[in-house]
Amino acid sequence: MNQQPTKTYTVEEAKRKLEAYCAYQDRCHKEVREKLIQMRMIPDAVDAIMYHLLQHKFLDEERFARSFARGKFRHKKWGKNRIKQELKQREIGTYLINKAFTEIPEEEYRNTFDALAQKRFDQLTEKDKYKKRKKLADYLMYRGWPGDWVYEKAKALIP
Known part of the structure; x- marks a missing residue:
């Protein structure tokens, strides 16, 4: 068993690495903390680096x-x-x-829902109307749309 030695980081190296990580795209505290733990940083170093990232606006929930x-x-x-x-x-x-x-925006939210439902409806090839309605509803529910909207739209598109 030839095991690769894991890289260790100084606090300064870890700070620079995490600054780049956070600058690339917005991150939540949980992701950054997990990254630091993955880098094998000790709890005090994790807290110091998190504080640094917050102070310098790299992290903002x-x-x-x-x-x-x-x-x-x-x-x-x-x-x-x-x-x-x-x-x-x-x-x-x-x-x-x-x-x-x-x-x-509320109007954009509703319009996106309507367009998505119509697009999915057009893609469905199911012949049985109840199965088709269920497939449409399941798709929209999985994507997190309000249940009342979903069932209303499914009934409207598949009478």
């Missing part, structure tokens, strides 16, 4: 939550339920989640 919500909505067409679930997994608080939702 609100900025992360806002860009995460904006990105997942615009690019992946996720609904608010899915975005909220994913942010909670990243240990983002309810207050910041609600602030992040201000990045999604």
